[in-house]
Amino acid sequence: MQLIFEKSHPGRRAITLDPFDVPEASLPDELRREEAAALPEVSELEVVRHFTKLSQRNFGIDTHFYPLGSCTMKYNPKMAESVAADGNFAKLHPHLASVGPYQRLCQGAFEVIHELENCLAEVAGMAAASLQPIAGAHGELTGTLLISAYHRAKGNQKDTILIPDSAHGTNPASAAIAGYTVVEVPSLPDGTLDVDAFKEALTDSVAGVMLTCPNTHGLFEPAVADIAAMAHEVDALMYYDGANLNAIVGRCRPGDLGFDVMHYNLHKTFATPHGMGGPGSGPVGVAEKLVPFLPGPRVHAEGEGYELIWPEQSIGRIAPYFGNFMIALRAHAYILHLGAEGLRDVADKAVLNANYVHARLKGALKSAFDGRFMHECVFSAAPLAKEHGVHALDIAKALLDTGFHAPTVYFPLTVKESLMIEPTETESKEILDAFCEAMLDIARRAKEDPESLHAAPISTPVGRLDEVRAAKELNCTF
Numbered sequence: 001m002q003l004i005f006e007k008s009h010p011g012r013r014a015i016t017l018d019p020f021d022v023p024e025a026s027l028p029d030e031l032r033r034e035e036a037a038a039l040p041e042v043s044e045l046e047v048v049r050h051f052t053k054l055s056q057r058n059f060g061i062d063t064h065f066y067p068l069g070s071c072t073m074k075y076n077p078k079m080a081e082s083v084a085a086d087g088n089f090a091k092l093h094p095h096l097a098s099v100g101p102y103q104r105l106c107q108g109a110f111e112v113i114h115e116l117e118n119c120l121a122e123v124a125g126m127a128a129a130s131l132q133p134i135a136g137a138h139g140e141l142t143g144t145l146l147i148s149a150y151h152r153a154k155g156n157q158k159d160t161i162l163i164p165d166s167a168h169g170t171n172p173a174s175a176a177i178a179g180y181t182v183v184e185v186p187s188l189p190d191g192t193l194d195v196d197a198f199k200e201a202l203t204d205s206v207a208g209v210m211l212t213c214p215n216t217h218g219l220f221e222p223a224v225a226d227i228a229a230m231a232h233e234v235d236a237l238m239y240y241d242g243a244n245l246n247a248i249v250g251r252c253r254p255g256d257l258g259f260d261v262m263h264y265n266l267h268k269t270f271a272t273p274h275g276m277g278g279p280g281s282g283p284v285g286v287a288e289k290l291v292p293f294l295p296g297p298r299v300h301a302e303g304e305g306y307e308l309i310w311p312e313q314s315i316g317r318i319a320p321y322f323g324n325f326m327i328a329l330r331a332h333a334y335i336l337h338l339g340a341e342g343l344r345d346v347a348d349k350a351v352l353n354a355n356y357v358h359a360r361l362k363g364a365l366k367s368a369f370d371g372r373f374m375h376e377c378v379f380s381a382a383p384l385a386k387e388h389g390v391h392a393l394d395i396a397k398a399l400l401d402t403g404f405h406a407p408t409v410y411f412p413l414t415v416k417e418s419l420m421i422e423p424t425e426t427e428s429k430e431i432l433d434a435f436c437e438a439m440l441d442i443a444r445r446a447k448e449d450p451e452s453l454h455a456a457p458i459s460t461p462v463g464r465l466d467e468v469r470a471a472k473e474l475n476c477t478f
């Protein structure tokens with residue numbers, strides 16, 4: 001595809017400006033360019049075609065099935081987009097909220113924040129929530145800072161956080177940034193946490209335990225309530241990584257399992273766009289004992305309206321304004337639209353779909369675990385790698401040629417050659433069947449014609465990328 005600069009013809013213009021209706025002002029000389037900027041000179045039609053074609057090369061949930069495990073790439077309903085596009089919200093200047101007299105103009109936005117925080121707290125069995133963190137990982141950092149503030153206020157001397165070996169890499173990173181030493185707890189061969197190893201690691205210096213449930217193997221931790229009780233005996237707080245909430249939303253609440261603090265990924269469970277690394281939203285939920293430490297300012301219901309308050313022992317502001325408010329709007333619309341019954345249905349269908357895919361593929365691919373999967377299932381390509389030299393990466397690349405996005409590969413790290421598939425509740429049986437047929441065909445080719453898989457993808461705009469070099473020598477220009 002040609003670059004837009006290559007389509008440039010001197011004198012072509014995409015826009016014509018209206019004549020001035022204000023007095024012309026002159027720029028000071030020192031601010032003027034010496035030479036005109038080198039811009040593409042193209043017609044409006046060329047611009048439209050160029051960017052429409054580029055957008056069609058994008059791989060997204062609006063165009064393709066996207067079974068990326070742990071990421072919950074569900075459909076983002078357009079109803080929520082139209083709510084977010086409402087000018088009464090979209091044109092609200094964020095600075096209005098910080099100017100006392102103008103806060104009356106923000107009452108509608110404050111109501112959304114307040115209601116959504118209450119909905120999220122209710123869904124997860126927490127006492128309160130804050131929408132400030134702008135990504136799941138940012139929620140983790142906020143949560144670990146809350147754990148730290150809690151122990152400081154109590155005079156507890158604790159410096160360690162326990163994290164399973166199956167955890168997402170952001171968990172240890174967040175704990176470390178909050179100043180903690182991370183101790184890894186191993187998993188058992190069946191994919192669940194090794195409770196004996198956990199007991200051994202659980203000393204008085206443990207400030208918190210970070211878990212996700214179901215864990216990143218897609219399995220519900222059977223001992224989660226016992227783990228929480230043991231942690232609480234040494235006054236360690238339980239952190240819930242909410243990335244997998246889609247598996248249990250409406251059915252089971254982290255607060256009832258014994259968790260004290262958590263994050264939600266609105267862009268996973270609550271159907272807001274993932275975007276290109278954002279804008280995300282990773283609100284935190286907390287049990288009663290952590291409410292005084294929440295980030296400020298908080299929206300507080302007072303009489304008929306809302307005002308801003310600072311929690312007594314707040315850890316401070318952790319994001320500009322109120323986090324990604326436009327994303328919060330979409331999640332709020334989604335939750336109100338589905339209601340409690342609809343949210344339960346989400347978890348049921350997400351689990352059903354993952355188990356359907358697992359049942360169809362387990363004859364051809366090695367299942368990583370024997371237990372009952374929740375909303376995602378994990379396979380290992382290790383046998384195919386050993387016998388036919390076909391790795392998880394080859395399977396992922398070959399899948400791109402069939403029009404499906406690849407599943408997550410090489411995560412969780414505990415499974416060799418792992419392929420983690422999360423279909424989500426928003427896909428039909430026909431799509432799941434087509435995906436399974438594509439995977440079964442690839443598994444057949446791995447045995448009969450492994451070379452063809454090494455060459456994949458052949459139908460995408462670019463073939464295999466040198467990903468290591470791309471990360472080290474990032475060059476986003478042309």
Ligand SMILES: *Cc1c(COP(=O)(O)O)cnc(C)c1O
Nearest residue numbers: 070135136137168170241243280
């Ligand atoms: C996605 C994810 C995170 C981090 O969330 P971001 O919003 O991407 O920062 C944390 N833990 C797990 C298990 C995840 O899947």
